[in-house]
Amino acid sequence: MTKILIVEDNDSIRDSILEILEAEGYEAIGTQEGKLGYELAIAEVPDLILCDVTMPQLDGYEVLALIRQNPIATTIPFIFLTAKSAKGDFRLAMELGADDYLTKPFTRAELLGAIDAQLQKKAATHAYYIKEIEIKEEQLDYLMHYDSLTGLPNRLSLQEKFDRIGGGQTLDGEESPMIPMLYVSLDRFNQTIEAWG
Structure with missing residues (x-):
């Protein structure tokens, strides 16, 4: 009231x-x-x-x-x-x-x-102001979960997604199988992007 x-x-x-x-x-x-x-x-x-x-x-x-x-x-x-x-x-x-x-x-x-x-x-x-707060929260969430240079999901984003998948169970009640993952690190990635776009 x-x-x-x-x-x-x-x-x-x-x-x-x-x-x-x-x-x-x-x-x-x-x-x-x-x-x-x-x-x-x-x-x-x-x-x-x-x-x-x-x-x-x-x-x-x-x-x-x-x-x-x-x-x-x-x-x-x-x-x-x-x-x-x-x-x-x-x-x-x-x-x-x-x-x-x-x-x-x-x-x-x-x-x-x-x-x-x-x-x-x-x-x-x-x-x-409520709308502005929601927009800022969305922007912060994006910055936390996506690479600022490539726009691709970053390590934190992938980790959270894998944790959700890996923590689940299959339909028959068994634990989810292991998820194979390949992690690639590119040396001097920033310099390459700056030089070649």
């Missing part, structure tokens, strides 16, 4: 957001303090954070700055919820690493739309 953290010191606003999110099937966690919000972000590692700007102890800007410095939470999508609508406030939020900025009052549709957009962006980024 997608987990969302709400850091908002106004009880009625926080409770309304919690109610909306729970009705939409999200797991919602709420707090009224910036310091506790930061601690919850590290402990719970939510999928998204909604945060007010003006709060006691730590304000929203300070919470965001701390989160972006912590490797556990640095990539969590972060949306500000605030009555501050000045251009300077918006720019500061973006420069600190906020992903979106909703000015109060906002509608249910605006809130859910902003959340959905950030969760889709996060999912797409995650899928991209």
